[in-house]
Amino acid sequence: MDRFSWSNGLLEINETLVIQQRGVRLYDGDDKAKLEVGVALLSTHRLIWRDGKNNDCCLAIPLSQIIFFEEQAAGIGKSAKIVIHLHPSPPNKEPGPYQNSKFSYIKLSFKEHGQIEFYRRLTEEMIQKRWENTPSSQPISTGTGSQAGRTRAVGIVGIERKIEEKRKETDKNISEAFEDLSKLMVKAKEMVELSRSIANKIKDKQGDITEDETIRFKSYLLSMGIANPVTRETHGSGTHYHMQLAKQLGDMLQAPLEERGGMMALTEVYCLVNRARGMELLSPEDLLNACKMFESLKLPLRLRVFDSGVMVVQLESHSEEEMIASALDNVTEKGSLTAEEFAKLLGLSVLLSKERLLLAEKMGHLCRDDSVEGLRFYANCF
Amino acid sequence: MHRRGVGAGAIAKKKLAEAKYKERGTVLAEDQIVQMSKQLETFKSNLEEFASKHKQEIRKNSQFRVQFQEMCATIGVDPLASGKGFWSEMLGVGDFYYELGVQIIEVCLALKHRNGGLITLDELHQRVLKGRGKYAQDVSQDDLVRAIKKLKVMGNGFGMIPVGGSYLVQSVPAELNMDHTVVLQLAE
DSSP, X not given: OTTOEEOOOOOOTTOOEEEEEEEEEEEETTEEOXXXXXXXXXXXXXXXXXXXXXXXXXXXXXXXXXXXXXXXXXXXXXXXXXXXXXXXXXTTOOOOSOSOOSOSEEEEEETTOXXXXXXXXXXXXXXXXXXXXXXXXXXXXXXXXXXXXXXXXXXXXXXXHHHHXXXXXXXHHHHHHHHHXXXXXXXXXXXXXXXXXXXXXXXXXXXXXXXXHHHHXXXXXXXXXXXXXXXXXXXXXXXXXXXXXXXXXXXXXXXXXXXXXXXXXXXXXXXXXXXXXXXXXXXXXXXXXXXXXXXXXXXXXEEEEOTTSOEXXXXXXXXXXXXXXXXXXXXXXXXXXXXXXXXXXXXXXXXXXXXXXXXXXXXXXXXXXXXXXXXXXXXXOO | OOOOSOHHHHHHHHHHHXXXXXXXXXXXXXXHHHHHHHHHHHHHHHHHHHHHHHHHHHXXXXXXXXXXXXXXXXXXXXXXXXXXXXXXXXXXXXHHHHHHHHHHHHHHHHHHHHHTXXXXXXXXXXXXXXXXXXXXXXXXXXXXXXXXXXXXXXXXXXXXXXXXXXXXXXXXXXXXXXXXXXXXXXXX
């Protein structure tokens, strides 16, 4: 660690940033250096380290000082490291954090990973030795007065170059990504063709497909995101995954449903379930397919689609007549009700309360007064 | 009585059928399913490799997401169909859009009493961004549109009405008839 010099971390004109990695702790030989965790930056000329919390604390060492380096694999409770063996310091080395050290090697400990890429880039830079091609001045020290003026100008240019580098790197990454994506899509397309061929065969009943094979095929389609053209009577569009989901939902939704009077809009369920999951969220289709299986799995929940297209999950024990009777009672008590008033009364969402009123109307218990002021429901005296 | 699938005779028959099929160059569906299973494994590892290199791109770059979605659509694949799909699991596209779906629903519900369930895409965009906080991933309007398309599956009346150069997002299942729609468009 006595090879490092204090630095302001600004890159020089010909120096470019190659890679940076945060979460790096320095080791003096085998001992932890008296420094915090920080960011390790590799440039074409130097290895720079900056304290993660205190940006003024910055060290650097020229790459030319590196003899050789190797990886040290992570262990239990130990992060992966790169061990770097160094030449002795030149006599004119600028002061650094350590005056002397008994070790001639240092370690970079990667507490937040990134060692693979860092190692790769370091290898490249050590092979290319770009610092020899582009003559750069000695590492800039934190000078005073006139020197500071020069430093600042270089600093701004350095920052601009960094930004330019990053932009180019991003562009390169994106075009590489697009290339890789296109290749991937070609393969995906083959899969789609194949699955269509299989689906057709199943339809034409060429060959005997077992139940198992059908289920497997469906799960393949699910993995690829290919629409399922084959609907079997026994399993519908569901798969084992959806069956499991349905059971989970059965457990999860009991309490919320009871709190809400036995019925919840599917969108509410979607939000509730996904918020609870946090990760590995369900797609709307997953939810729908799982709900469709409630009946066949004999779970106490049902998916119900109203005429308006609204989909709800309701408890099986939920009785329709009760609902309608209570709606009628409420309306007669108040004389007339709009959906919003009804919602407030029952503590239901406006959407569901409207559905209830519509249902009661359908059954002939209520009739509507549809005016510019809105939709009101009255008890049916006819 | 002609019974299939029983005994040595059936096995022999099947072998004969297979041979005949092979002769004609057609492949049985079962064989194709096996083939598909193998191809799927290969594809999965290709996707894993892609993900390890470019997963960040999808999260960070909305232009890339658009391209990705369009490519999928072209070949007939819906990467958002299921949270259990490869795309969702390995590239994380699923979680991104499903969570966005939740946020969209919440914004619409919160404002429904004020706007009756109609909100401009711009306003929705602003509010969703605000709700996500400054440390969250940026989302584009295209992202919102795709998330909304998925929400439609749940039959809750989510729809988009083209108005001017943009859209109105409808979150209640009211049927807007021609008169209403024209008025909305004129009001732009």
